[in-house]
Amino acid sequence: MNIIGRLTRDAEVRTTSQEKQVVNFSVAINDGYRNKQGERIEQTTYFDCSYWISTKVAKILTKGTLVELTGRVSARAWTANNGELKANLNFLASTIKSHGGGKKIENLQAITEQQKNKVAKQEPPDDLPF
Known part of the structure; x- marks a missing residue:
């Protein structure tokens, strides 16, 4: 099964x-x-997801990132301590594709934009080498 959504x-x-x-x-x-x-x-619809293959992927999985997941779904039901019935959907991901949009990507884009602005504001030197 495939799902596409944003990290919460x-x-x-x-x-x-x-x-x-x-x-x-x-x-x-x-x-x-x-x-x-x-x-x-x-x-x-909210899915609690888990990925067992590699922990390195956690670096890019930040709030707001759009991801495409392949895996399988399971449902879980339980009774809370206060007696209320609860349920959720779990997604066991086997592959993850990031389509961007998370905090780290936005921060990187902001830093890159600041660097571009600094370069654009620099004036050419008065002394020419020829």
């Missing part, structure tokens, strides 16, 4: 009790449709 928080690397590392993150998928009255209805 920065990825975290955790270590299991068996000393294996996993990257955990959350993705939001927005979907819209029109109801019988013609009103636009927006619906957001």
Whole structure:
């Protein structure tokens, strides 16, 4: 199964009790449709995701990044301490493709833009070598 969505928080690397590392993150998928009255209805679905192959990917998985994930979905239901029934969707990712848009990419773009502005503001030297 493939899903495309934006990260709702920065990825975290955790270590299991068996000393294996996993990257955990959350993705939001927005979907819209029109109801019988013609009103636009927006619906957001959240997935808790995990990636077991490499922890290096956590560096690029920052809040707001658009990602395309391939993997499988599982549902989980439980009863909270207060007796309330809870459920969520888990996505076990086998491949991750980043399409950008996260905090680190935005910061890098801002730094690059600042450097371009500095170069543009520099005046040519008065002394020419010829």
